[in-house]
Amino acid sequence: MIVAEQKPLDEIRRTIAPYEKILILGCGTCMTVCNAGGEKEVSVLHSALKVAQTRGRNEAHSFLEYTVKRQCEFEFLDMLVDKVKEVDAILSLGCGVGVQVLAERFSDTPTLPGVNTSFMGASKEWGVWDERCAACGECRLAETAGICPITRCAKGILNGPCAGSKNGKCEVNKDTDCAWILIYERLERLGQLEKMRRYYPPRNFCPIPRPRRLVSKVDINLGGNDG
């Protein structure tokens, strides 16, 4: 799941300053789950901005609030057409994808981000999220016992652990587990310790040509002729 964090209120207030009517738009999927931009957070932000207005001078915004199921799909945004007509800007509490899809769909209305999209991760417990995947495009989890060294090792090294590993913790942050110790322990558990003996050649560090595109539909080849 995509994890994000709401931007500081000051920053939000600065970005919306030039606009009078603003639509605060929540997202009903990842942003709801990570408590950054679901319907509830939209209301809280709405209230917070209004409280701020009572304090500040020369601020006379009016807000609308709404939450769509997923901001990253054009179809969900179609139902916003009438609302967007009424406003000067959209303050999106969707992830970076959502903000951009919005901007593309409503090309005449400024679209402002309300959250900082942080990482892809999992929930450790209520209110705590940990990064788990860096979307590197070359998954090695089969060799590393289902634990990603690229994400979870501070250095992202493929042949660990390094000398900075102390008592199973990382030298960068002693509260963080050393990913390579975790990998070792789990390989031992699985009876696959021989995988530790292998040398893993470096990852392809060539810059990934961005933006990436993924096509899951196939081209139809009626004759079935290869090549």
Add this chain to the structure above:
Amino acid sequence: MYPAQGDVFKSRSNDAVKKTSFNHTLMPPCQAACPLHMEIREYVDLIAQGRVMEALQVIRNSNPFPSICAYICSHPCEEVCQRGQVDKPIAIRALKRFAVEFGGDRMIQPKAETTHEEKVAIVGSGPAGLSAACYLRKLGYPVTIFEAYSELGGMLRVGIPQYRLPREVLDTEVRRLIQMGVEIRTNTRVVSLDLLFDMGYKAVFITVGANQSRRLGIEGEDKPGVVDAITFLREVNLGLRPSIGERVAVVGGGNVAIDAARTALRLNAKEINLVCLESRQEMPAFESDIQAAVDEGIILNCSWGPRVIVGDDRVTGIEFIRCTSVFDAEGRFNPSFDESVKISFTAETVIIGIGQIPQIPEDFHLRIGKGSTIRVDPITLTTNREGVFAGGDAVTGPATVVQALATGRQAAFRIDEYLQHRYPLVGRDERETLTGNLLPKTIEMIRKLNRFEPPVLSPQERAEEFEPVELVYDWENAINEARRCLRCGMGAEILFQDKCATCLTCLRICPYHVPYLDDSGTVRIPVEQCQACGICVAECPAKAIVLRKPQDRRHIDEELNHVLKSATQSNFKPLIIGFCCQYGLYGTGTLASLWREAKAGIWIVPVLCVAKIETEHILRAFEMGAEGVFIAGCGQEQCAREDTAFWALQRMEKARKILRQIGFESQRLQAFNLHANDEDLARALDEFSEQIGELYLASAIGQEVKT
């Protein structure tokens, strides 16, 4: 001012607002078990909030004579109370007594207008008859009650001893009926129903009760000194003092036998032996009454069958043989005895209370069924004669007062339908009932709380007179007892499944581990387990969860808006808004008086537990112009629910974080414990308002300087 949610546009949630006005609560087991279907959960909750007059109003809505039930109801509700699975059931009857005494029941003066001309006759003035009379008057019919004895009340007057139901209580209710315009004909035994129809009555309700004592059928039963319990109780209750010996034997194990034994004690009998067929566990009398009898010194002798009453001219004793079992393998009454084991009691008086049967005059020409009772259609209460309805003990055999009251009410509605030529609409409004027990894991998490019993007179004090044995709660105990209620069937539900992002917040934070994922991956909140604490409702990031009771959903918003209106009118600065737990407001002199008298500038928003306050509510208070906001909860120790204080503080901290970013000082938002002693609370509150005053002054000056 804060615009009501979505007054500018319709949000996704607002489209659903219409749906949310529905009441999704399930009927709790207590209400389902009550023959009158009283809204027990609602009035117990109102008592817990200290709103006793409203509680009484709820009680009066569905009970014609709450003061009578408050004393002697057999409380089937308590038998099924879910709290009973955790520790002990809520003391519902005692709470009703509290509401009646403290809610001003004596002041209530019901009125009724005659809107129909069809006259209705009620034969018999027991609880069923009185109840029918009350409701028929409310429906607008002229009603006449015919009573064979000199006073109204039936078994309430001649059967139930005064120490259980004071006569003033009954007299008050009877007086109210007269005020409502019920015509009373006492000392009038109805001998023929035809005569009633000839007198112009269009419908008759027969509720003559079951007054004929069953006979033992053993030798010596007609000797002087042998009396049946019903006659004995009637004589005592009508003010006669029948002479009884020093040693009394009472035969029977039911409520009537117990009443007779306890009454004999109050007539100065020295040794009272209560002898019954049943074993101690099988005795049909209410356990609390049996215990009271034992406390007062009555000797129980169980599993004995009477064989012969001995004596020459008068009774001198009674002999019993061992009863080995009362019921046969199929559960039918079929006692078997062991003749070789015998016991005998010396007694100058033998009272026989082994059950009663109705005695229906033959001239009524009614079809009689099993146990000499009148046969009726159980739904419409009609008999074999047109326009003649019957109910109460005369139909069911000896039953409870609350059942009789319910039958009386049912009869009133059925008679109304009959007279207005309407098809009987039975069970039209029935609501879904909560079924299913609490799971062991839920029980484990629910806090165990002692049941507060109302005080009783000591056994020594009791034996001397006919004063009521049970006293009424004081405020503190009543409220503490009411707060034990688990509020079954009104918990949280995922009303908007389409909004649910399956984030699992509810599942992770529920203190009772109630929400779960079903096989299809959908989150479910089983209603029979939910404790209605409201924590998940306030935390759900998708706002998909609501409380089942519409009032619970709107409560804080409405109170807040109300406060805003009043505060705007007063225009006193600086404005302080306090969210206070309504359950904890009692006993906290400072806040309670603030709430009632409103100290200048401080406005209290009563909330039903601080766990229901959301960050948004706090922010809204500031938005409304509050210079300071405080939350006053009961503290985790005093709250009947788990984790409530933790979540209230979480939300407060979250609000503080936001407020700091806006430039509000953290001191402007504080939490107090309502159960701190009054002085501490008063001081903390004074300090708080002083602090807010200073902050307000400083910011006002600051603004002045800038402009």
